[in-house]
Amino acid sequence: MRKGLRTWGLMLLTSVSLGVYAAGCGSQARDAAMPAAEKPASRVVQYLGKEYTLPVKAEKIVVTGALEGLEDLLALGVKPVGSMSIGGTFPAIFADILQEAKPIGERMQPSFETLLQIRPDVIISSDKFPAATAIQLGKIAPTIPLSHFPGDGEANLRFLGELTGSGDKAEAMIRQYRQKAAAAQDxxxxxxxxxxxxxxxxxxxxxxxxxxxxxxxxxxxxxxxxxxxxxxxxxxxxxxxxxxxxxxxxxxxxxxxxxxxxxxxxxxxxxxxxxxxxxxxxxxxxxxxxxxxxxxxxxxxxxxxxxxxxxxxxxxxxxx
Missing domain, CATH: 3.40.50.1980 (Nitrogenase molybdenum iron protein domain)
Structure with a gap:
């Protein structure tokens, strides 16, 4: 009798173990069949001696603090999804690219709440921002502080051209500027x-x-x-x-x-x-x-x- 019980218990344990193993295999098979959560593709871009990890496709760009950035985006024909305002409105000079943009605060007073709602891919900011503001922006999205020095104008335009897939247009503008500057003194x-x-x-x-x-x-x-x-x-x-x-x-x-x-x-x-x-x-x-x-x-x-x-x-x- 005891031998029969031991045999029956052994058979039951084996049956349960096989079931667990089969269930595990089935789960693994399902996991293998299901696609992994896709992570946004990224790339490393160099700008003024620093490296920034940015999305391959930066479709949602916002600009805060950097009028220079808006000037370049206007020249490249790129429309940001959000932008700073000046005196409570978008300046008329940028009307062509800001018609559908969302206000994100005044020039040096970005609204972090609004930025969180937009969930931008990239933030174009200004190197004039204090460190505390720069840190807060960086917590929301990859943030690039654009230089406000004229000597960095070409680097600014090249970077934004690369970011937005407008590199050829940026280079053409740089060539035009160099030609005009070279001839200016004459x-x-x-x-x-x-x-x-x-x-x-x-x-x-x-x-x-x-x-x-x-x-x-x-x-x-x-x-x-x-x-x-x-x-x-x-x-x-x-x-x-x-x-x-x-x-x-x-x-x-x-x-x-x-x-x-x-x-x-x-x-x-x-x-x-x-x-x-x-x-x-x-x-x-x-x-x-x-x-x-x-x-x-x-x-x-x-x-x-x-x-x-x-x-x-x-x-x-x-x-x-």
Whole structure:
């Protein structure tokens, strides 16, 4: 009797073990037949000496902080799904690419909540952001801080061209810019080659000046080869200066850029300046050589397309 029970128990244990084994094999077979969860294909892209792991297809791009980035995307015909606003609206200059974009906050105040809702593939940000903001953006999606220095304009455009599959178009623009820059000095009137020429911007109602290789100064002093005024050589960062101090510079030519969205509390800043006796006493003002917004006031002087526009406009004005 005991022998029969032992035999029956052994048979039962064997039967259960075989069942478990079969079930395991069936599960493995099903797992093998089911496709694994697909991970987005990625690639490594180099930009300004750093490597970024980005999706192969970056279909959902957002831009925050970097107007230079919007300029380049406009030139490439690429439409971001989200973008910063200026003064609560999208600037008209970018209408062609922002018609369907979602606002993601003001220029230097991105809305992290909105970005999380969009779930972008890539965030084009600015190297002007503080470290804390950059870290927060990086937690949402791969983030590339675009340079705001004009000398990096070609690198910016090449990177965005590679990111968006528009590399050929980017290279064509770079060739065009180099050709125009190489020929620019030959087209410069001899009478202005020793003149004091400056580019300024009105920010928060005051005059801003820039270092020799920032803003449109890179075009004036590098591409056109104009002499750098001593006062500009002394500028290390964007600097707000008084009209009295600026008048000591007394330029021969002034290129003044003013964007209403950057001066919401000073809508009459240019008009007030033009009526000021100190401004009216300037050499450039007396000779009708103050040029306001020769290009769109939001063009930063970094993106290649904007540099071409300003180069052409400056040459035209300097012939007057």
């Amino acid at each position: 087209h410069l009137p001899a009478r202005v080659k020793d003149k004091k020429v400056v580019a300024i911007r009105i920010r928060v109602g005051s005059i801003s000046v820039y270092p020799a290789h920032v803003f449109f100064n890179d075009v004036l002093y590098t591409d056109l080869g104009l002499p750098v005024p001593a006062e500009i050589r002394a500028v290390k960062y964007q600097e707000l200066i008084s009209l009295e101090k600026f008048s000591e510079m007394d330029p021969d030519y002034i290129f003044l850029q003013y964007a209403a969205g950057e001066n919401p509390a000073h809508p009459q800043a240019v008009e007030n300046l033009q009526q000021n006796p100190i401004w009216r006493s300037l050499k450039a003002m007396k000779n009708n050589r103050v040029f306001v917004n020769v290009v769109d006031p939001l063009i930063q002087g970094v993106a290649i397309g904007g540099k071409i526009q300003f180069l052409e406009a400056a040459l035209e004005k300097l012939h007057q």
